[in-house]
Amino acid sequence: MTLEALKTAKRVIGIKQVAKAVKREAATEVFIADDADAKVVEPLETLCTEQNVPVSRVSSMKELGTACNIEVGAAAAAAIK
Secondary structure: OOHHHHHHOOEEEOHHHHHHHHHOOOEEEEEEEOOOOHHHHHHHHHHHHHOOOOEEEEOOHHHHHHHOOOOOOOOEEEEEO
16 A cells, blocks of 8 residues: 555554554554654554554655645554455
């Protein structure tokens, strides 16, 4: 899935919401911003690996926020079923 597809997909935004979606096996793909704090995103990346959810990296939080149609940056977002 691309960022363009994320704009129209059903999604959740934010580390906590994405983690919840991954845990309940609702996430189809997770997007993580490269400039997000590593302490925050590393546990999410580990969870995605454990749950076999693909992770895509995005260059910035601003770019990810724009793709999610919000006016602020986002550290993580997930497309959900």
